Amino acid sequence: LARTERKSGRGYHGFVVDADPSVTLEEDLQRRDFTINAIARDEDSGALVDPYGGVRDIERRVLRHIGPAFGEDPLRVLRAARFMARLAPLGFSVAPETLALMRAMAASGELDTLVPERVWQELRRSLASAQPSAFLRTLHDADALRSVLPELEALYGVPQRADYHPEIDTGLHQELVSDMAARLAPGDALIGFAALTHDLGKALTPQAEWPRHVMHEQRGVAPLRALCERLKLPQEHRQLAEIACREHLNVHRLAELRDRTVHELLQRCDGFRKPERIAQLALVCEADKRGRLGSEDADYPQGRALQRLHAAALTVNARDLAAQGLSGPQIGEALAKARIAAIAVARSKTAN
Template identity: 75%
Template sequence: MKIKPPASARVYLVGGAVRDALLGLPAGDRDYVVVGATAEAMRAAGFAQVGREFPVFLHPQTGEEYALARTERKSGRGHTGFVVHADPAVTLEEDLARRDFTINAIAQAADGTLVDPFGGVRDIQARVLRHVGPAFVEDPLRVLRAARFLARLAPLGFTLAPETLALMRQMAQAGELASLTPERVWQELARALRSPAPGAFLRTLRAAGALAAVLPEVDALYGVPQRADYHPEVDTGVHVELVCDMAARLAPGDDVVGFAALCHDLGKALTPAALLPRHPQHEQRGLAPLRALCARLKVPNEHRELALACCAEHLHVHRLAELRAATVHDLLTRVGGFRRPARIAQLATVCEADARGRTGFAEAAYPQAAQLRRLHAAALAVDSTAIAARGLHGPAFGAALRRARIAAIAQARGEAVDTAPDSAAEQA
């Protein structure tokens, strides 16, 4: 038997499903708002209520969300301080009024008719991201959501409405973003990094004066000069925007690679002024702020470890052709390439994004990426069981395996291979 909402209810498709259909984008999750029903009636119809505070229900057959029309009233500071009121008397327009942006405040009836009280269709046509109403300022998370939507929609030509940017600045200046939890900040950041244009996320937050509140280590990069012969964009913050966008192009939807791209140059903000525009040792200087950022936002270990590896080693990868085979081997070891083989491809991608994330270099060749992957594959192909069969164990086994891998790297480069044992222990 097909489960349906109560007969007295009016059901509308809302939110992202309507917006994306109007934009011609692939369909995602389908969410519905139910007008004129009670929680008791929804449960009686066979819907499963999610939680106690919010009147949201799951369809038992499709898993789609059905939420009772509701209003929200600010009751405290931050993005969680709201009192929710759901009642059969709440209208569709009242429900849509609580939403963040006009493009998300469009509903579609079962017959296809659009309900658009705030001009969302017009803003989609004009490619403008605009807040619905003055209640926007009540939720500081919406500042990050605006920036994240620009990361997704900027390639389609979307810009931020000036009046929305003004409200975002007001919220940032009032210190509202300090109430955001690390988990919510990370969630929005990760979603931005999975978007096609993460650089727009950074630009939008900075324009709103909000980047310093959520990512001070990244905000500190803006205005820091680099050598124009290597970096025609000069400004390190602009470089990071370009690198993030290139990472999104090279590894679409990969927020692990995206986070490493975002953080690879944090040390440039700490370069002594007397050394500018050069940045010697910025790789090592960047590790402390990177660790602080990861600790504050509770960044997952996978993201943290790749970001630390890329921060420390990206210049070595750029100079890969100059490195001795033994140095290449030790680089692969330091970043965990033999324990976590997939990390080398990620490192290569981040380094390519760094090299091509410069003004005028977007289409430049970066042979180091393919070369690093090839040398890594050669080292991985070494048969450790054959070494163990020689009766070696402990330090002698480790030394022999290292030497064999170095030889494989050298051979893959067409270099002469030194087959002499490293130590007396290995000869035993």
């Protein structure tokens, strides 16, 4: 049944929906967000019903809002950004007048009415899209990112060392990393979120220390936890993101770590109870390393090495130690010692 909507209050819940047989198809299509999804087909003639120029905008690769009613629902700002995460790889851009309206909506404070769960829903779907950076860039350009995801907005304009990050701007780095994560793990928002948030601590580096970011992996934990709590993220997303935030530099310099330190890293990642964590961390760290200008196709041997050493440590069986008559703390100590030895053997084989 065709419907219309009337604004009745603040926020995206502030609408009255009227469903009535007298509502025309054109009136129903007017409820849609964008011209490109306000197209119908006549059942009898097969002709397209396109009252708002959606076909023309598809041909021109333009995402355009239908009319002023777009500005009544703040959720449409997030949907526009999420659409761009899907459509940017096809060459789409946001119409200037749509972007201007989105900026006006952000300035009005309407975005403050969005519940965190809806923000996460749109972010999650964008991270599972082909080009998540378009979600971030669209919201940033609309001055809306600071309202819905201020931890991410804070990274724009923060410089990094050019010898490590030719893109320099940390905001651009988070865009590149997000797209690389989507390339390495298509459709996986778990990997995408951890990759997106691994560098939040750089926004907290004192300006006097720029472009260096010493201890940013530790500084990033507090804003990450605040973000996860506000958006009410699932536990597995929170846990992997925090592991990536804390440990990505250790993975990058894995070859410099002692065998015992590698074992401690695997333990901190809960890699023996949840073995999948290590492969996930390796992917996130690879996205970080390759999410830099000029490094898109670079090799990342650290990721393979981490998984190889983890696999070696997993061959040690606690039951075998118990069968030797060990118990309690003795098993834990012997298990750690045996795993460290297995890591050392795996490394020696690679060296030879």
